[in-house]
Amino acid sequence: MTIDRPLRADAARNRSSLLAAAAEEFALHGPDASVADIARRAGIGKGTVFRHFPTKDDLLAAVVLDRIDDLAALAQRLTAASDAGAALLEFMEAAAGRQQQLDLSFLRESGEINARLATAREHLFTEIIALVTRAQEAGAIRTDISGMDVILLMCAPNHVVSFVPNPSPDLWRRYLGIIFDGLRPEGAQALPYPAP
């Protein structure tokens, strides 16, 4: 319905610096980062922010969308890797590393803020499920794990680290290591509850 005529030069410039500023600010303060701070960091007026994105949530969605597409592309690339177990680990590392830059709470809200985001998320999910299935077929991952489990668990290391006062920037790797070991077949116990 909307004819997307090309943006004016200054508008395009502002839009991109706005997105960059929003990414940084959301990374620093989570979804509670204030629009005023984002505008200040981008060097534009607050009103301009709302011209580009009608709502703060839309801005957040746009930032998150970038990361999702990025992750989905990586996942797709990794499905071709020879070592399927290592590929899944590499993906989870990448996801945790990205999340460090931005709290990717893109899994929340089954209800729709943004249709585009919902489909991108679905796409990412199917790529991840493919990675997991391949890793299971290779015997690298226990078979009672679902793709959803991986999706949920890949968010955990950064959260865990957020509790320690002055976390080393690579500390999340430790907890991803532990969690990934929990996904291995060796020494796995029957899980007390089915996957969601």
Next chain:
Amino acid sequence: MTIDRPLRADAARNRSSLLAAAAEEFALHGPDASVADIARRAGIGKGTVFRHFPTKDDLLAAVVLDRIDDLAALAQRLTAASDAGAALLEFMEAAAGRQQQLDLSFLRESGEINARLATAREHLFTEIIALVTRAQEAGAIRTDISGMDVILLMCAPNHVVSFVPNPSPDLWRRYLGIIFDGLRPEGAQALPYPAP
């Protein structure tokens, strides 16, 4: 310094219903629950809340303190269990179950909001470390795990579950199962980063 003369009957009543209301409200909405809502739920005026606790953070600290003491007592009880590995698992289950009722972000803020809370936390930590050490001596837990690792990881299952839309109330058990399997010696890989 403060002589704690006994509370008047109505004050004591209000205080306890305030604490109960605060626990529920914090459980529902996290630390951002509003004082007005808590007061309404407790059936008292907002001013009364601040009479009992000079600051919202003090109220939160009081609620959290209860849980910490509770957990510490449980940990102490479990150090006497015969199966040290099962004892640690049971403790982590209890911690996750409690956390479901209240986001126990009591690990944050090395800086002091509340001295009483800080010492209670230290006490809990030493109890947990004892549990972990015993489990390691029994061979149930890999030896490259620190007490701090367990403290951090026991918070993860609930966070993970918070991402799924309508989580079953026991779903956290699944992820605790996976994480606990990551703590077992079988199939453990060298961790890529030292403990904090």
Next chain:
DNA sequence: AGTGAAACGGACCGCCTGGTCAACTTGTTA
């Protein structure tokens, strides 16, 4: 029953937030 202190409650304050708007500036096009 009377009295003083303790406790109560809600109107109120200052602050900050997401979002709006009308006056102004700037890029584009002919």
Next chain:
DNA sequence: TAACAAGTTGACCAGGCGGTCCGTTTCACT
């Protein structure tokens, strides 16, 4: 270069927050 649409801006708004204050109520003690 003229003129119009597109874009920008910061003052402004309503609403919600933590926290204060003081007139009123309630308890406890004699």
